Amino acid sequence: MHTLFLKxxxxxxxxxxxxxxxxxxxxxxxxxxxxxSDRMYARLxxxxxxxxxxxxIASKAQHICRWxxxxxxxxxxxxxxxxxxxxxxxxxxxxxxxxxxxxGYPEDFINRVCFLIEKKSxxxxxxxxxxxxxxxxxxxxxxxxxxxxxxxxxKMKNIIIKTWAKMSKNGHDAALKISYSKxxxxxxxxxxxxx
Numbered sequence: 376m377h378t379l380f381l382k383x384x385x386x387x388x389x390x391x392x393x394x395x396x397x398x399x400x401x402x403x404x405x406x407x408x409x410x411x412s413d414r415m416y417a418r419l420x421x422x423x424x425x426x427x428x429x430x431x432i433a434s435k436a437q438h439i440c441r442w443x444x445x446x447x448x449x450x451x452x453x454x455x456x457x458x459x460x461x462x463x464x465x466x467x468x469x470x471x472x473x474x475x476x477x478x479g480y481p482e483d484f485i486n487r488v489c490f491l492i493e494k495k496s497x498x499x500x501x502x503x504x505x506x507x508x509x510x511x512x513x514x515x516x517x518x519x520x521x522x523x524x525x526x527x528x529x530k531m532k533n534i535i536i537k538t539w540a541k542m543s544k545n546g547h548d549a550a551l552k553i554s555y556s557k558x559x560x561x562x563x564x565x566x567x568x569x570x
Contacts, residue, residue: 379478379479382473382478383432383480385441386474387435387436387474388435389473390440390470391408391409391554392406392408392437393440394440396408396409408438408439408442412435412437412439413436414516414517415434415509418509418513418516419434420435422505423505423509426505428484429484429488429491429502430505432471433471433488433491436471436474437492437506437510439467439469439470439471440466440470441467444462461566464494465493468489468493471488472485472489473555490503491503491506494506497541505544507546511546511550512550512553514538515555519559520559523562531562531568532562532566533570535563536567539570540570
């Protein structure tokens with residue numbers, strides 16, 4: 376790893392470490408978005424160890440400072456949710472771009488990272504698809520359980536079907552190798568039968 380990547384990673388980690396929301400990992404409290412960033416990068420390196428530096432940075436900055444734009448600021452309906460998600464993508468890209476510019480990355484590199492964070496040309500751009508696969512794998516491995524507690528089986532099946540639709544064949548193969556609880560594995564199998 377070279378100096379620019381290390382500096383950018385330090386700034387991204389420092390920004391995410393300010394998250395006032397915590398997640399318990401190994402019986403200790405950790406800033407939620409720092410945990411997410413670490414999981415994204417680790418999964419990327421496991422799934423695609425030869426991923427470009429742009430994708431590596433995008434994976435770490437995918438949710439950078441996410442807590443600063445709260446869901447409750449938007450209408451609690453589908454339109455409000457989509458608006459919130461679009462604003463978040465732009466915010467994450469802009470925040471990452473400021474860090475990358477500060478450490479000295481060239482404009483072309485920064486633009487590419489922003490393109491990836493905003494998930495442009497999904498299904499058409501191979502690196503955008505790679506990042507989306509990693510996002511979905513991290514969700515399935517670490518966050519599906521939380522969703523399952525909050526929603527009924529039909530809602531969960533819909534979430535799984537939508538997640539599956541975003542992924543590539545390689546993503547599907549990796550997802551089926553994740554160790555799930557019996558209940559979640561049954562849900563996934565049931566959802567996939569309807570596709």
